[in-house]
Amino acid sequence: LQILLLDKAGNALSERLVFNRGEELATTDVQVRGSLKQRTKVTLAVTATDPDGGPAAGDFSIAVTDRAAVPAATSGSIYSTLLLTSELRGTIETPDWYFEGRDAARVAALDALLLTQGWRRYDVPELMKKEYVEPQYPLEVGQEITGRISKSGLWNRKKKLSRYEMRMIVPSLHYVTKCAVDDTGAFALNGFDFPDSTLFVLRPAAAKGLLPEATVKVARDSFPEVGTLPRVPETDAANPYLAQARHYIEQRGQTDMRNILIDTVVVTHRIRQEMKSPEQRLASNSWTAEQIKESGAGTILECLARMPGIKVSDYSISYRGTGALFVVDGQLEEPVDMQASASGFPLTGMVRSSRNVSRGAASGLGGIARPDGLGGFTQFTLAQQVMCLSYPLEMVSRIDLIDSHDSALYIPWAKGAVVSITLKKGKEWEDAVALMPSVDVVIASPLGYQTPAEFYAPAYATEKARRSMVPDYRTTLYWNPSVEFDETGRATVEFYTSDAPADYDITIEGITQTGKIVQRRQRLLPE
Structure with a gap:
């Protein structure tokens, strides 16, 4: 708590911080099922309860560690991190020592800590005088790609730039969007928010009509400056981590403990003829990547215009007098208006429908209602389908046109033709990126979130695995x-014990859906 004494003019006369220790903790109970013998399966039945006695639902972290090798944490528990170190400077x-009990010495020490390490996160007197400081960096709600476009030529380089729009495609995740371009x-x-390396x-x-090609320059990512991190204390020679590591090296006979040896596996398979996709089987006309390259076409629209029955005129597409549905990698394209971006640019674009239509009636899609805004299969304007038609041809693996007579076998409620676009994948996609023209196409890969990796733990499900001669001295079992x-408020977890003597610590931490902290450390010994 921050206690502040102000005068009538809003000047601070006195202030201090006081730690308000309430009943924030929820309780947990752990029931162990199974033996703690070497390389055996152990099941933990965990129950969490709120302070009022009700079940505590939520997501929590659970770790099972070797007590002899992993000492108890003194500075990283969820309780001290959320309620103490995140509120103080330095x-x-x-910090966990202050919450290991409620004796007078710890209470007095915690109060002295707040008196010496306290700081004002907000300048209350200035806020009361309505003297606000604008933040240097806006609130991040996801990734952002910014930049500028320019045209070639000396005199018209900065003219009519607002008539352009920037279109973005994420082929691997089937995401398409666009934004406006201002006068500059x-x-x-x-x-949007996608994994790293996307x-x-x-x-x-x-946006409308035809304009000459424009070059793109993407701005580099910028980040706030980071201060000097606190110095890490030097490791004591008697640290149990080092002692356990030396024991592992003696058992294993090598110094590299990051590798896990597995048996050699020989994979054999019989070469089978490539199965045709539903689009290929139903298509009345198709263009493969080789045919697209040999045709000399520059856009997907040019390829479609050369297919029998398709007419492109007055910025609209029709197939024998009716409209056509567009499907990319088995997913239906639908025009969707998106909210304005935080930068003030109106943001409208197209996103993929979640309906997978690549299996047609065989997938039981006959009950899918026709999406609104498809114009009843009348002619589509290019403005509605502009996003999928703007894909660079280097990304396209094949284009299939399904006639209106067979489209119902692919999409049960379809009454017109279907244009299916299949994008390249894997090595073909990497080669396509390298061959893309650099004049008006830019490949960007900003930093994204890290994809979580699954924790590896060996499983001794068979007698052969249990008798393996490879030593298992893991410090973290689960x-x-x-x-x-x-x-x-219940959950069940399973893990296998190691070769080390059974003396484990179970650590459970998290926050319930009602905001109560869960923190439990329990010793697990064989009976």
């Missing part, structure tokens, strides 16, 4: 950062 030595050529694509294809195009507790 380095706090062993600046654009800002945001409102490739984004950017291409400017005229680790799951997101164990889901159901509505009754």
Whole structure:
């Protein structure tokens, strides 16, 4: 708590911090099933309860560690992190010590800590005087790609730039969007959040009509400056981590403990004829990647215009007098208006439908209602389908046209033709990226979130595995950062013991759906 004494003018006369220790903790109970013998399966039945006695649902982290090798943490528990170290400045030595009991010495020490390490996160007197400081960096709600476009030529380089729009495609995740370009050529694509190393294809195009090609320059990512991190204390020679590591090396006979040896596996298979996709079987006309390359066409629209029955005129597409549905990698394209971006640019684009139509009636899709906004299969304007038609041809593996007579076998409610676009994948996609023209197409890969990796743990499900001569001296036997507790507050986890003597610590941490902290450390010994 921050207690502040102000005068009538809003000036601070006195202030201090006081730790308000309430009943934030929920309780947990752990029941062990199974033996703790070497290389055996152990089941933990965990129950979480709120302070009021009700079940505590939520996602919690559970770790099972070797007590002899992993000492108890003194500075990283969820309780001290959320309620103490995140609110104070500087380095706090062993913050967990203040909450290991409620004796007078710990209470007095915690109060002295707040008196010496306290700081004001907000300048209350200035806030009361309505003197606000604008934050230097806006609130991040996801990734953002910004940059500028420009045209060639000396005199018209900065003219009519607002007539362009920036289109973005994420082929691997089936995501398409676009944003406006202002008079200076600046654009800002945001409102998405994808894993790291995701490739984004950017291409400017005229919002209406035809305009010359424009070059794209993507701005580099910028980050706030990071201060100097606190110095890590030097490791004591008697640290149990080092002693356990030396024991592992003696058992294993090598110094590299990061590798896990597995038996040699020989994979053999019989070469089978490639199965044709539903689009290929139903298509009345098809263009493969080789045919597209030999045709000399520059866009998907040019390829479609050369297919029998398709007419392109007045910025509309029709097939024998009716409209056509567009499907990309088995997913239906639908026009969807998106909210305006945070930068003030109006943001409208197209996103993929979640309906997978690549299996047709065989998948039981006959009950899918026709999406709104498809115009009753009348002619589609190019503005509605502009996003999928703007894909660079280098990304396209094949284009299939399914006639209106066979389209119902592919999409049960279809009454017109279906244009199926299949994008390249794997090595073909990597080669296509390298061959893409650099004039008006840019490949960007901004930093994204890290994809979580599954914790590896050996399983001794068979007698052969249990008798393996490879030693197992793991310090962490089980680790799951997101164990889901159901509505009754229960969860079950399983793990296998190691070759080390059974003396384990079970650590459970998290926050319930009602905001109560879960923190439990229990010793697990054989009976």
